[in-house]
Amino acid sequence: MGFLWTYVLGPVLVLLPRRWREVLGSGEVHWGRAGVLSGLLEGVGGIVALGYWYSYGFSRMVDTGVATALRGDLGPGVTDQEVGGVSYVVIMTHPITWLLAFFVVEGAVRLCAAAFAEPVGTLPLVLVDWAAGMFRPRDERATETLKRNAGSFAGAIKEKVMLAKARDVEDELNYRKNGADEILEIRASRKKEEWVAPKVVRVDETYYRLDETGVGAGARPFWYRLKRLPAGVPGRKVILYRTPQGG
Numbered sequence: 519m520g521f522l523w524t525y526v527l528g529p530v531l532v533l534l535p536r537r538w539r540e541v542l543g544s545g546e547v548h549w550g551r552a553g554v555l556s557g558l559l560e561g562v563g564g565i566v567a568l569g570y571w572y573s574y575g576f577s578r579m580v581d582t583g584v585a586t587a588l589r590g591d592l593g594p595g596v597t598d599q600e601v602g603g604v605s606y607v608v609i610m611t612h613p614i615t616w617l618l619a620f621f622v623v624e625g626a627v628r629l630c631a632a633a634f635a636e637p638v639g640t641l642p643l644v645l646v647d648w649a650a651g652m653f654r655p656r657d658e659r660a661t662e663t664l665k666r667n668a669g670s671f672a673g674a675i676k677e678k679v680m681l682a683k684a685r686d687v688e689d690e691l692n693y694r695k696n697g698a699d700e701i702l703e704i705r706a707s708r709k710k711e712e713w714v715a716p717k718v719v720r721v722d723e724t725y726y727r728l729d730e731t732g733v734g735a736g737a738r739p740f741w742y743r744l745k746r747l748p749a750g751v752p753g754r755k756v757i758l759y760r761t762p763q764g765g
Contacts, residue, residue, distance in 0.1 A: 528552025529559060532632070535639040535647040548711060553632025560640075561625025568618040572609060579605035690738055691761060700746035702726055704759075705738035712757060713742055719757045725749070728757075 528547040531539060533556060539549070609615060624641060631638045638644065690705040702721065713719070715728045726744035733739050 524548045524552050525555060529556035532556045532637045533640045533643060535644050536636075537647060537651075538639070538643075549637050550632055553637025554629055556637070557625045557627070557629030557632055559625070561622055561629060564618050564621030564625055568615070568622060571614055571618060575612065575614075576605055576609045579608060687737055688762060702744045702746065704742045704744070705734075705736075706740045706742070707738050709740050710742065717755070717757055718747070719744055719759050721759050722761055722763075725756070 524547050528549070529552050531547060532549060532552045620641075628638055628640075639647075687707045689707075692703045692705075694701050694703070713728055713731060715730060717728050719726050719728055721744070725747040727747055728742060729745050730743040732741050734741055
């Protein structure tokens with residue numbers, strides 16, 4: 519199911535602005551991968567469509583121009599080169615050419631954003647979201663935007679640096695009691711991409727609910743806090759995790 523959400527529905531949903539995606543709450547989507555695929559499809563699709571449009575439109579304009587010149591409608595002395603030059607200018611300034619070029623550029627930008635920071639929606643919908651946001655109080659808009667952009671950028675850079683320096687070491691597991699709750703905290707050297715709260719994790723034969731995740735420091739910067747469940751909930755959406763003791 520995660521594959522369907524990420525690689526089939528995800529590339530479409532990731533076209534939406536971030537605030538809209540948060541309202542949908544599609545926790546099954548790995549937004550980074552969906553954003554890369556969406557940007558790649560948009561960019562490649564734009565290049566293919568642009569090539570076809572240039573080939574079809576340019577040849578058609580040249581044929582029409584030559585036929586018109588042969589009928590004498592363009593006056594005497596018009597050459598094939600002049601017809602071709604005018605056709606080239608027309609095709610380059612045509613609205614369809616600019617629209618397809620926009621898809622190529624936007625696809626490249628969205629691919630890079632998803633790969634190195636966080637996925638962004640398509641520009642027309644982002645502008646609609648921005649326009650709708652203008653009706654919210656100014657202080658709320660400014661604070662929310664500033665925090666989101668700063669946090670996303672800083673978090674992405676920090677994570678990339680950690681991954682570049684990290685060495686593969688065995689996860690560290692810490693069990694403790696918090697009143698009546700049994701808490702398990704797992705610290706890892708690598709980020710567990712599918713571990714998104716509040717997913718259920720089966721640790722060996724015991725079921726836990728993932729309550730909180732975060733990034734710290736040290737050899738195991740990524741931490742995951744889980745709370746033991748009173749009963750098992752088997753299913754395909756349950757994350758399976760084996761401890762070294764559990765094999």
